[in-house]
Amino acid sequence: MSRQSSSVFAPSGFVGRFFVAVERWSSSVAEHAGQLGQLAWNIGVACVRLRVARRDIVRQLNIIGIQSIMIVLIAAALIGVVTSQQGGYQMQSQIPLYVMGSVVVESVVLEMGPVLTAIVIVGRVGARITAELGTMKVSEQVDALVSVGRDPVEVLAAPRVLAMIVSMPLLVAMANLTGITTGMLSAQLTLGLGQETFFYGARLFWHSYDLLYSLMKALVFGAAIPLIAVHMGLRTRGGAEGVGRSTTHAVVFMTLTILVIDAMFPPLFLN
């Protein structure tokens, strides 16, 4: 009976809870945004004041950039094949086959190359950064750093962000090249589309700006991923569970951010 009567009054309770949830969500978003802005500012100041050790940047370039090349190239190769196959299936004798060149090149350069590379990097590097810094936080290593007068932003955050900003455009450029190559080979093998025809189609709709657009996306993703990863890592609390929670939240946060930025790019830079 009591359960029944409580469900009768559920709408007002639900509305109340809804507003409470919205208020909590908004304040959480505002808190994250404020802390991310502060972190970005502090990293900028550390870079301008040349407080970031070259040795740390090189170490992170190796971890973030060089060690990611293989997985990025594999993903890009598969993206090229899938784009080519799917494009071929959809065109089937209705659109001239040379258009395939344009479909593959534009899809890879404008969208698939930067976005899927970013998603791969979120999983491989972003999650690693959050888990690493989160573990350092809960095991008092970050406190230890502060206790010896070192700034975690200069030692931990800035090298990772700088390394990713440098690495990401290079990785995306490699992914674009690989995706186009495998797309072209796939079109040749399955559709019988020759290389010359493929490039004829590609050139028809190509703008040099497309490459700049692709690398601009890479640059923005390259700044967003480590910023979020570092931010989430450094605010980790609790033990192993806290590190797991932070890492999961960071991956969700980074993925959504990439998709939101991706959605904002065409109206801002393509029209």
Place this chain on the structure above:
Amino acid sequence: MSVSGNGSGAAIEYRNVFKAFDVPVLSGVTLSVQPGEMFALFGPSGTGKSVLLKTTIALVTPDRGDVTVGGESVYFGGRDALDRIRRMVGFVFQYAALFDSLTVFENVEIGIPEASLNQMRANEVAHRVSESLELVNLDPSQVLRKLPSELSGGMKKRVGIARAIAGRPEILLWDEPTTGLDPVNTAAIERLITQLSDELRVTSLLVTHDIEGGLEMCDRVAMLEGGRLRFCGLPEDFRASKDPVVNAFTDRKAAIAALDTLEIS
């Protein structure tokens, strides 16, 4: 009985420190540690001992109150004062808090303040690191190139201590340095604490659950309970105290009795 550890010319002075994490942890702690003194801080788990220790170098910021180190305010003295204070203080963490990705050499080297490090030649840095390791009874040739994962628990603690003393601090803060060690290693670390305090002539503030060790080593002791200072005085006064909460820490039978009568968990 006065439980205020207030005093002037103090090496460290906590003034009415308040801190809450969801629930109050420190509720107006006032305490001072004199230069050259070895001071032990006891108390039940979760009563804010480590939090108080961390407020000394702003690893945790109090909600109210202030801390002064060598007469300079940690929270109202500005960034430069805080940097100077951090250079004066070495902090030994409960679980050593060594950097996993760095070798023992790099872990100890990072304890040398950046300003000094920039003025030292490579061989001087190497000498300082080796000297710090020798002071904690570790053989540099055996451990310098090792990673923390290759060390035993006792060795990690020693490397953590070596890092804390590498900058030749005037004050050492010890956060439960013997936690998780066997009795032999506990005795060894306690001997090391006394030896280092004598050899380096530092002021030591020691947070510990090892009551007997703390009472033997230290010039003065204090006890925190429920975020407040319950006792502050000489070790012999602590032993002779009639306070049931203090007794519970020195006498096992009193501790068992206290479980039934007092709200100690």
